[in-house]
Every structure is written in structure tokens, then in C-alpha cells.
Amino acid sequence: MIPRANFFLSLTILIVGSTWISSALAQGDLPTPNPTPELSCSQLEYQCENIQKKIANLERSKGTLQRGLEKIEGLKQQIRARHEAALAKIDAKIAELQAALAALNVEPGTVSVAAQRIQKKIDRKVRAREKLVPKLERLLLSPERRRQRLLKSLGLVDAQLALLYPKRDDYCPRAEVCAQQVTPTATPSPIATNTPTPIPTATATPLPTPVPATPTATPTPAGIRCNPTVDPAGPSVSGLTVVVSPTHMEATVSWSTNVAADGIVNYVTGSVPIYPDPNHISDFSFKLSHSITFPVTHGQVNWWMIRVCSPNPGSRCNSVCDQQLVP
Structure with a gap:
């Protein structure tokens, strides 16, 4: 059994505390968490x-x-x-x-x-x-x-738009407010005095050095492209980046190796499907990264052949990325 005095004391503390929290919320005294980190203008x-x-x-x-x-x-x-x-x-x-x-x-x-x-x-x-x-x-x-x-495809687009709309509603109003704050104000002109102005002397101004033009980034073309790199000690191909257009929801990467072991040439082939990540979409192109390690236990790899096929059901592999890589 709880003593009567302790019960009324607890009830009084609860009422006073809830009243203080309600008034603080109404006046905005309680700190609210910042949803996004502070960024510069x-x-x-x-x-x-x-x-x-x-x-x-x-x-x-x-x-x-x-x-x-x-x-x-x-x-x-x-x-x-x-x-x-x-x-x-x-x-x-x-x-x-x-x-x-x-x-x-x-x-x-x-x-x-x-x-x-x-x-x-x-x-x-x-x-x-x-x-x-x-x-x-x-x-x-x-x-x-x-x-x-x-x-x-429309579902993927709607999912990405659902992620971008709240970010736009968060960043863009803050950017407008920041732009208004950093707008330079007109400074008052100084009062003219009778002090003599010094005569400027002729000085040689150096000619401006030409600045090389920076190449502009070209948009990602539609379709599929890849830029694999070779690790000679692997043997493996890492950093295989495939960019596919929205019509290609997936791609198949296949490889073929020419392995020379003890004077005998063997061909090792294989394939692996890769799928887009909706969280990494740039200019509505899905950038896929995949690393392939070839199942070669011994011997020397003379070359690799990388093929990226667009998924056309019922048709042959329409390869748009055939690259022969030499370590």
C-alpha cells in the first residue's frame, strides 16, 4: 500500500510538471532537434x-x-x-x-x-x-x-521523387533566406573634404595570364557503358561501373578469360546479374558497380573479355560493352 501523503505528493508533481511542459511548448522554450545539419550558403x-x-x-x-x-x-x-x-x-x-x-x-x-x-x-x-x-x-x-x-520504371521514379521532394522543401527555402541575408547593402558615400588628392603615378600593370578552360561535364548518354579496370595480381577486374538507361532495369555482366597454364590454353567463362540501386540515381541513370574475381587458381591470365548485355527477353545477348583487357 502506498502512503496517502506520498500519493498526493506524486500527483502534485505530475500536475505541475505537465503544466510546465505545456506552457513551455506553447512559448517555444523547449529546444527542438534540428532535422538537417547546418550548411553554409x-x-x-x-x-x-x-x-x-x-x-x-x-x-x-x-x-x-x-x-x-x-x-x-x-x-x-x-x-x-x-x-x-x-x-x-x-x-x-x-x-x-x-x-x-x-x-x-x-x-x-x-x-x-x-x-x-x-x-x-x-x-x-x-x-x-x-x-x-x-x-x-x-x-x-x-x-x-x-x-x-x-x-x-514508374514506381522507381515515384520512389525517388518521394525522397527528393522533402529535401527540396528543406534546402531551397533556406537557400533563399540565406541569399537575401548575404545581399550587399549600399554603403553611404563619404563626405567630401578639402584634402588634396594624390596624383597617381604610372605603374606597369602585368598582363593577365590566360586561364585554361575547364572541360564541362557531359551528361551520361542513354544506354549502357562500362569502364572496368584490371588488377594484374588478382586475377580480377574491379571497379566495373555500368550505367544503364531507365529502360534497362538490370544488366548481365559476363566474362571470358584466356588462361595459359603449362602451355595449355583454357577458357573460363561466367556471368552475374546486377541490379540498380534506387538510392543512387544521377540524371536518371542507374550507376551499377560490381567487382568480379575470376575462378583461376593457377596459370597466367593473358586477357579478359568483359561483356554487358541488356536484358532482352527471348533474344540473344545484345552486348553494348565488349572490352578486351590486357593486364
Whole structure:
């Protein structure tokens, strides 16, 4: 049992403490954690500009993907319309043949060559209609696959935009406030006095030295490229960076080595898939890094062949990066 005095003392402390915390929160006395580290004005301006560029590129790409989805939906509607028109044409022909068969007015039990001929035509049209009905699903399969790939790309873009929008809303207003604070103010002109101004003497001013032009960074081209480096002591290839465009959601890196051991040339091949990291997107290109160590236990590696294949289902490897590396 808790003593009555201790109970009322605890209750009094709780009420007073909650009242103080509420008033402090209302007046803003309590320190609030800073969500982002303090940055200089130049850093804020750089972050804001960089984020805005990324958002602009992603929004343009999102618009392209959405237009692609609209085109696919239009294509699917055209396929359905043509399919329904073909079915309607067959149904009309069947109805016409059935009307012609009924017009013959063949009595039951009698044999009519004309009626048999019309019935055979009706049976052929019915079989053609039965074959045409499941064909629609096969015709819609390819557009649906492309639609799923576009939806996957659109999901990655939306995920990256969801990460960039809060950063823009944080950095850009602070950069604007900082730019207003560092704006130089007009200094008052000094009061003219009667003191004599010194006559400037002629001095030789040195000519400015020409500054070499710095090369501007070229944007990453669409498609796939790679720049592997060789470690002769490995034998391995490290620092393999592959840049793929949004249409290539993954890539396959395959290698082939020419290993000379005891005068015998052996070829060692292999492949490994690599996938993009949505957290490292620059100019809407996925930069993939992968290091490969060749399974060679002895001998001397004469050369490596690096191949990067774009994932085209049902087709051969469309390699866009064939590089022979010599250690």
C-alpha cells in the first residue's frame, strides 16, 4: 500500500510538471532537434540547385513513362476493337447462313444437298469463332508485358521523387533566406573634404595570364557503358561501373578469360546479374558497380573479355560493352 501523503505528493508533481511542459511548448522554450545539419550558403545553394535538376529530370522521365502507358492502353483498345469486329463479322455470317438454311424449308427425314452445303459452312464459321475467342489473350500479352515494365520504371521514379521532394522543401527555402541575408547593402558615400588628392603615378600593370578552360561535364548518354579496370595480381577486374538507361532495369555482366597454364590454353567463362540501386540515381541513370574475381587458381591470365548485355527477353545477348583487357 502506498502512503496517502506520498500519493498526493506524486500527483502534485505530475500536475505541475505537465503544466510546465505545456506552457513551455506553447512559448517555444523547449529546444527542438534540428532535422538537417547546418550548411553554409554556398552548400545550401548547391544542394537546392542539384535537387531541382534531379527532380526536373525525373519529372520529364515520369511524363515520358506516362505517355508510354497511354499509348499501350490505346493499342490494347485497338486490338480489342479489331477482335470484336472480327467476331461480329463471323456472327453476322452465321446468322445469314442460318437464315438461308431456314428458307429452304427442308422437311424432317429428307435429304437436301443444298442444306448440307449450308450446314457445313455454318460449322466452319462456328469453329473459326471458337479459335478466334482465345486469340485475344495472346494478342494482349505483349502490350501487357511492356505495360508492366513501364509500371516498374514508374514506381522507381515515384520512389525517388518521394525522397527528393522533402529535401527540396528543406534546402531551397533556406537557400533563399540565406541569399537575401548575404545581399550587399549600399554603403553611404563619404563626405567630401578639402584634402588634396594624390596624383597617381604610372605603374606597369602585368598582363593577365590566360586561364585554361575547364572541360564541362557531359551528361551520361542513354544506354549502357562500362569502364572496368584490371588488377594484374588478382586475377580480377574491379571497379566495373555500368550505367544503364531507365529502360534497362538490370544488366548481365559476363566474362571470358584466356588462361595459359603449362602451355595449355583454357577458357573460363561466367556471368552475374546486377541490379540498380534506387538510392543512387544521377540524371536518371542507374550507376551499377560490381567487382568480379575470376575462378583461376593457377596459370597466367593473358586477357579478359568483359561483356554487358541488356536484358532482352527471348533474344540473344545484345552486348553494348565488349572490352578486351590486357593486364
